[in-house]
Amino acid sequence: MPFVLAAAVTLLIGVAVTLEPYFAGDVTVARGLQSLAPDPSWWANPISRLAPAPNRYYLMAAAAVLAFAVAGWRGLAIAAGAIALEHYGAESTKAIFGRPRPSGELIAVVGSPGGFTFPSTTMTFFCATFGTLAVLSARKKATPLRLSILALSSLMLALGCAARVALGAHWPSDVLLTSVICLSWLWATARVLVPR
Numbered sequence: 001m002p003f004v005l006a007a008a009v010t011l012l013i014g015v016a017v018t019l020e021p022y023f024a025g026d027v028t029v030a031r032g033l034q035s036l037a038p039d040p041s042w043w044a045n046p047i048s049r050l051a052p053a054p055n056r057y058y059l060m061a062a063a064a065v066l067a068f069a070v071a072g073w074r075g076l077a078i079a080a081g082a083i084a085l086e087h088y089g090a091e092s093t094k095a096i097f098g099r100p101r102p103s104g105e106l107i108a109v110v111g112s113p114g115g116f117t118f119p120s121t122t123m124t125f126f127c128a129t130f131g132t133l134a135v136l137s138a139r140k141k142a143t144p145l146r147l148s149i150l151a152l153s154s155l156m157l158a159l160g161c162a163a164r165v166a167l168g169a170h171w172p173s174d175v176l177l178t179s180v181i182c183l184s185w186l187w188a189t190a191r192v193l194v195p196r
Contacts (some may be wrong), residue, residue: 002188009184013177017097017118026171030107033165033172040166041110047163051122063129070136070143074193079132082186086128090121102168109168119178120170126160127182135186139194 016023037043050059060083067079094116101117102109134153137146161175 002191003185006181006184006188010181013181014097017099017173017177021100022102022171023173026173027106029172030102030165030168033162034108034168037162037166040163044110044163044166047159048122048167048169050160051125056125059125059129063133066133066149067136070133070146070149071140071190071194075132075136075140078136078186078189078193079129081189082128082132082182086121086124090119090124093119094121099174102171104168107168111167113167113169117170118174119181120164120175122164122169123157123160123175123178124182126157127179127186130154130156130160131179131183131186135183135190136194139190139196141196 034040049055063083064076064079067075069075071078097116097118099116099118101113101115130153133149134157137143137150137153140146143149157179161172161179164170164175165172
């Protein structure tokens with residue numbers, strides 16, 4: 001049943017995203033966030049740079065070690081699986097949805113991001129690492145430092161979403177819905193494989 005729910009969430013979001021280049025409220029929310037941080041380069045660029053190499057490899061290793069510490073071999077298996085799926089499949093799924101990048105006529109766009117915008121590969125990576133740790137920490141209540149790992153992982157997911165929108169690389173719906181899809185599959189997997 002958890003996998004059926006995750007599949008339903010994915011299907012509903014996928015259909016909605018293919019129908020609209022952006023959703024109602026995306027422009028307003030993006031402009032609001034950008035007005036709070038008019039010069040995002042000092043904070044959003046360093047957060048965004050955690051996803052490409054070589055930083056991604058450090059995060060992958062840290063996520064694997066912490067997943068093992070939180071939930072043992074099953075946690076490590078979930079982290080390794082999520083990272084492998086992200087590494088080999090996240091970018092190719094963008095062509096399925098074909099959602100265009102935000103327009104510089106609607107919001108401020110830093111640089112010239114190319115390609116499609118959904119799903120956000122940066123947020124897919126953040127979910128494969130930080131999201132896995134958040135889900136495992138929420139599941140394993142008896143783990144030492146569980147609340148610290150859960151809080152830090154959740155904060156990094158939120159900062160990743162905010163950074164991509166602040167830079168104009170993604171619409172708010174791109175990063176939020178990418179996170180919802182990824183986290184729903186991680187939740188389903190952890191619910192089946194990881195005892196409380």
